[in-house]
Amino acid sequence: MALQNVWIRTLGDGLIRADQVIGIGSRRTPALAGKPGRWLVTAALAAPAGSGTADGWEVTNLHRTLAQADQEPRLAPEALARLLSELSATGAAGLITPAVCGPDRGEVRFDFTPFDTGEARGGGPALSTAARIPDAVPVG
Secondary structure, three states: OOOOOEEEEEEOOOEEEEEEEEEEEEOOOOEEEOOOOOOEEEEEEEEEEEEEEEOOEEEEEEEEEEEOOOOOOOOOOHHHHHHHHHHHHOOOOOOEEEEEOOOOOOOEEEEHHHHHHOOOOOOOOOOOOOOHHHHHHHHH
């Protein structure tokens, strides 16, 4: 994918580069101390992460939380995959920001904001903000 210039805002870890995403999913956290579990939308990155126990070392993909919803965000992984595919085809540069919305906080939309480059940098053309990239891809 040509997503080296597209970044995704995470819930608490800053930004990740979109071309490093190898998986998108959602999972429910367990309820703790009387508080209900939450639904996390996560991105798996092309980087290993390890942890050790007395039995040995375990290596898995690095996961980053993109959004936390109160209800299951059923279409969020597909919506982000669709947006990444659309952006890849255009050679876009900008920032994707997940936003939890809906009356039950069970929907996640992904807003794309192009970088306002003014002039082209690095030898490539500047992306017009009027390009055919949607401002938001709602989950519906």
